[in-house]
Amino acid sequence: MVESFFTVAQKVLVLFLMIGVGALLCKRRMISKRGADQINGLLIHVVAPCVVVSAFQIDRNGPDAPSLESLGLTALMAISSFVVAIGVTRLFFNRKPEETRRVLKFASVYSNCAFMGLPLVQAMLGGAGIIYASVFIAVFNVFCWTHGYAMMNNSGERQSLRKVLLNPGTIGVLIGLPLFLLSIRLPEFLGATVDAFAGLNTPLAMLCIGVYMAQLKVREALRDRSLYLVCLLRLLVIPAAAFAVLLLFRPSETAFVACMIQVCAPTAGMTAIFASKFGQDTALAAKTVAVTTLASIVTMPLFTSLAQAFSAIAS
Numbered sequence: 001m002v003e004s005f006f007t008v009a010q011k012v013l014v015l016f017l018m019i020g021v022g023a024l025l026c027k028r029r030m031i032s033k034r035g036a037d038q039i040n041g042l043l044i045h046v047v048a049p050c051v052v053v054s055a056f057q058i059d060r061n062g063p064d065a066p067s068l069e070s071l072g073l074t075a076l077m078a079i080s081s082f083v084v085a086i087g088v089t090r091l092f093f094n095r096k097p098e099e100t101r102r103v104l105k106f107a108s109v110y111s112n113c114a115f116m117g118l119p120l121v122q123a124m125l126g127g128a129g130i131i132y133a134s135v136f137i138a139v140f141n142v143f144c145w146t147h148g149y150a151m152m153n154n155s156g157e158r159q160s161l162r163k164v165l166l167n168p169g170t171i172g173v174l175i176g177l178p179l180f181l182l183s184i185r186l187p188e189f190l191g192a193t194v195d196a197f198a199g200l201n202t203p204l205a206m207l208c209i210g211v212y213m214a215q216l217k218v219r220e221a222l223r224d225r226s227l228y229l230v231c232l233l234r235l236l237v238i239p240a241a242a243f244a245v246l247l248l249f250r251p252s253e254t255a256f257v258a259c260m261i262q263v264c265a266p267t268a269g270m271t272a273i274f275a276s277k278f279g280q281d282t283a284l285a286a287k288t289v290a291v292t293t294l295a296s297i298v299t300m301p302l303f304t305s306l307a308q309a310f311s312a313i314a315s
Contacts, residue, residue: 007151008301008308011123015116016297019264022210036211039204040269041103047204048114050197051122052172055130056180057191065180066131073187074132074255078139081242081263085109086147089239092229099280102152104226106234107288110148113262115269116293120200121258125264131180132258138173140262144231144270152274168291209293212269216290222285227291230267235287235299236293239264243303253311260307264300266292 009050025031031039068072086109093104111117114137121133145167166174179186186194241262247257267288274287 005301005305008124008304011120012297012300015119018203018206018215019210022207026211026214031211033215035073036208038206040208043204047197047201048168049172051118051130051201052134052196053176053193054198055127056176056187057186058127060180061181066128070252070255073136073249073251073304074135074259075139077246077249077251077259078136080245082143084241084245085238088233088241092233098154102285103271103275103281103285104230106148106151106274107230107267109145110268110270111263111265112268113137113265115205117262117265119205121261125254125258128254128260132255133262134173136259136262136305138170141170143165151281153170212286213237215294216287224287227287231292232286234267235264235295239303247310256311257307260303264303266296
């Protein structure tokens with residue numbers, strides 16, 4: 001257990017060193033927030049779908065290939081984790097002003113599963129883990145663009161079904177999964193291109209997070225007590241509750257660890273994006289992302305090593 005914790009901690013430390021490079025580049029004005037936003041757009045619309053498609057380019061009958069039953073079970077586990085998170089947050093922040101309450105609840109429910117969770121899954125579990133993580137991210141996008149959209153949007157406008165299903169987080173699955181099921185391999189030139197873009201995911205995502213964190217006013221953030229509660233919910237309470245629920249599904253070790261890494265990731269960057277889009281408290285949203293990301297250097301290795309230990313005992 002202790003050895004596993006330090007193994008995971010080393011993987012997380014690599015991610016945080018990349019974040020540190022991003023923060024340093026921002027401080028030296030080599031990357032601006034606008035530049036990070038542009039890189040973020042590249043990640044969302046190009047790199048992330050390529051990561052998913054690349055992960056599905058494995059032999060369906062190979063030893064590491066997941067079954068359809070395990071993928072379906074992973075989707076159910078992802079759905080259950082969001083139901084748990086939404087249920088837990090209903091108990092908190094209800095006396096806060098509306099523009100604050102919406103941000104704090106969203107920040108507690110939705111994790112940075114794509115930009116923090118996916119690189120760690122890739123480092124810990126390889127291609128097989130990426131497939132399970134991709135299913136989780138697809139479920140995340142459905143919840144984020146329905147429940148999350150409604151939570152942050154005080155106009156009452158509903159998101160269209162087309163945008164819920166056809167967004168960068170699900171397009172990769174919609175392309176990669178049929179290729180996997182039909183055992184279709186991309187031509188070498190196209191596969192190499194997809195793999196090259198997929199390889200950009202971890203360093204670029206961490207650089208962007210570093211730029212955003214470099215703008216955090218630490219003293220101001222430490223005085224905001226609501227951030228401590230968001231950290232507690234996002235990084236400890238919700239992962240612990242989801243941990244207990246997901247064990248009931250008796251999943252494979254790879255699926256369970258992949259899902260838990262996604263669940264225990266810090267607050268999603270979509271918190272700040274939606275806050276800006278709908279006129280909520282954008283400064284608070286940015287602080288929740290930055291502070292939970294810093295704190296996750298301890299909690300992500302903890303829950304990942306716990307998931308690995310419990311999976312080993314169950315098997």
